[in-house]
Amino acid sequence: MGDAAMNWRSTIFVLTATFVAVFLEASLGLFRNLLGAQIDCLPALMVYAALTHGLATIVLVAVCGGLWFDSLSLNPLGVSVLPLLLIGVVIYQSRELLMRDHVFAQVVLGLAAGAVQPLATLFILLNKGTAPALGWFSLWQWLVMAMGSAAAAPVCFWLFDRLRRTFEYQPVIQTSFRPDRQIKRGRR
Amino acid sequence: MLKKSHYIFLVCVVVLVLALLQLPVGPMGKLKLAISGLFLPLFGLSNSTHEWLGVVTGGLTPKTELLRQNAELRQQNRELQLRVAQEAQIWAENGRLRSEVGWARQTRWRVKLARVVARDPSNWWRSLEIDLGARDGLRGNLAVLTADGLVGRLQSVGETRSQVVLLGDPNLRVSATVNNTNSETGIITSATSAPQAGGMIGLDFLTGATLAQPGQNVVTWGEGGVFPAGIPIGKIVDIQPKEFGLTTEARVKLAADMSALEEVWVMLP
Numbered sequence: 001m002g003d004a005a006m007n008w009r010s011t012i013f014v015l016t017a018t019f020v021a022v023f024l025e026a027s028l029g030l031f032r033n034l035l036g037a038q039i040d041c042l043p044a045l046m047v048y049a050a051l052t053h054g055l056a057t058i059v060l061v062a063v064c065g066g067l068w069f070d071s072l073s074l075n076p077l078g079v080s081v082l083p084l085l086l087i088g089v090v091i092y093q094s095r096e097l098l099m100r101d102h103v104f105a106q107v108v109l110g111l112a113a114g115a116v117q118p119l120a121t122l123f124i125l126l127n128k129g130t131a132p133a134l135g136w137f138s139l140w141q142w143l144v145m146a147m148g149s150a151a152a153a154p155v156c157f158w159l160f161d162r163l164r165r166t167f168e169y170q171p172v173i174q175t176s177f178r179p180d181r182q183i184k185r186g187r188r
Numbered sequence: 189m190l191k192k193s194h195y196i197f198l199v200c201v202v203v204l205v206l207a208l209l210q211l212p213v214g215p216m217g218k219l220k221l222a223i224s225g226l227f228l229p230l231f232g233l234s235n236s237t238h239e240w241l242g243v244v245t246g247g248l249t250p251k252t253e254l255l256r257q258n259a260e261l262r263q264q265n266r267e268l269q270l271r272v273a274q275e276a277q278i279w280a281e282n283g284r285l286r287s288e289v290g291w292a293r294q295t296r297w298r299v300k301l302a303r304v305v306a307r308d309p310s311n312w313w314r315s316l317e318i319d320l321g322a323r324d325g326l327r328g329n330l331a332v333l334t335a336d337g338l339v340g341r342l343q344s345v346g347e348t349r350s351q352v353v354l355l356g357d358p359n360l361r362v363s364a365t366v367n368n369t370n371s372e373t374g375i376i377t378s379a380t381s382a383p384q385a386g387g388m389i390g391l392d393f394l395t396g397a398t399l400a401q402p403g404q405n406v407v408t409w410g411e412g413g414v415f416p417a418g419i420p421i422g423k424i425v426d427i428q429p430k431e432f433g434l435t436t437e438a439r440v441k442l443a444a445d446m447s448a449l450e451e452v453w454v455m456l457p
Contacts, residue, residue, distance in 0.1 A: 074313035132312035
């Protein structure tokens with residue numbers, strides 16, 4: 001019961017972070033004005049969800065994150081869901097082989113997810129007959145998105161780890177010292 | 189790792205998403221506005237913080253600076269009052285001459301101020317959301333502009349918010365005319381090399397033997413029923429022949445600064 005409650009709490013944390021990430025992407029123009037491209041944190045969040053949570057959380061992050069993102073964009077509604085789901089399921093299936101606690105692995109997975117997500121979305125868009133604004137500059141934007149996701153992935157792990165430690169029951173550490181078996185030295 | 193039940197669950201999700209993708213544009217727009225309504229509290233909070241910061245920084249401005257700004261604004265106000273009086277005379281004269289020639293009378297632009305609440309989070313579309321909707325008398329395809337020039341048009345309208353597609357987006361094409369002796373017309377498209385880089389867009393389908401020159405103004409043509417004629421779009425930066433010289437494409441520097449849009453005007457019908 002405790003574990004299940006903890007899992008749901010953790011899922012709610014991830015979903016809340018997804019919601020806030022989409023809001024910040026739509027309202028903050030810092031990276032857009034500075035680098036000419038907006039950084040997308042959803043692939044990094046999906047990497048975290050896929051490595052630490054179950055399939056239900058992965059699907060929730062993909063569906064909610066994708067729909068929230070598309071609702072604020074000119075993207076057809078649902079177009080971002082499938083790439084996120086693909087990333088989540090692929091990582092989930094091979095997560096036993098991945099060293100998820102290593103920052104390097106988190107960066108590489110974030111980079112790969114950040115690179116795959118826009119390409120897969122673009123693939124669906126083009127297959128749907130929708131032509132977005134693309135050009136040579138899009139390559140730079142793709143690079144910025146991938147690098148941004150690579151940087152965001154370890155931050156997600158660190159942040160959720162801190163949150164987990166704050167809310168999780170800490171295990172009671174039993175010492176080997178027992179006061180009733182204390183050896184008393186000295187004369188009787 | 190995945191069980192059979194997991195596969196069935198995933199297939200169901202994929203099928204539902206594919207069905208969602210097949211929705212027609214109208215219902216999809218409404219659904220998008222309904223989902224994005226979840227962000228309203230956060231956008232409200234963001235606006236309040238912005239206003240509060242404005243009040244705080246305003247309080248820190250020295251009194252001498254405020255007095256200087258006040259004097260400057262008073263002077264601007266007097267100049268504008270003079271221009272309004274002059275414009276009223278010109279407007280009346282224009283109406284009289286038009287009625288003598290038998291042309292239809294021109295109507296004044298009716299505009300409504302809207303605040304920009306969100307920008308498109310994706311990198312390949314140019315759109316934003318404003319805080320006005322059908323409740324404020326808005327409907328689809330209305331022109332959106334700033335004091336500097338055209339910005340875009342309304343794509344979908346919700347009850348309290350609307351989505352604006354901006355100039356430079358592939359979904360928005362505007363018939364435009366160059367302010368030169370020939371009044372040549374073309375179509376505003378998105379720039380192909382660097383989408384909207386430095387506020388540049390393309391003016392396509394000018395004739396091969398165009399007289400358009402860098403520095404000339406580009407305004408809306410008025411044909412098509414969406415944008416009234418004469419709204420400034422920008423200035424021509426350079427021109428280059430296309431399709432073996434049959435047509436010419438001009439790069440246009442937008443009059444409105446798209447990266448700093450905080451408030452826009454919606455032109456009411």
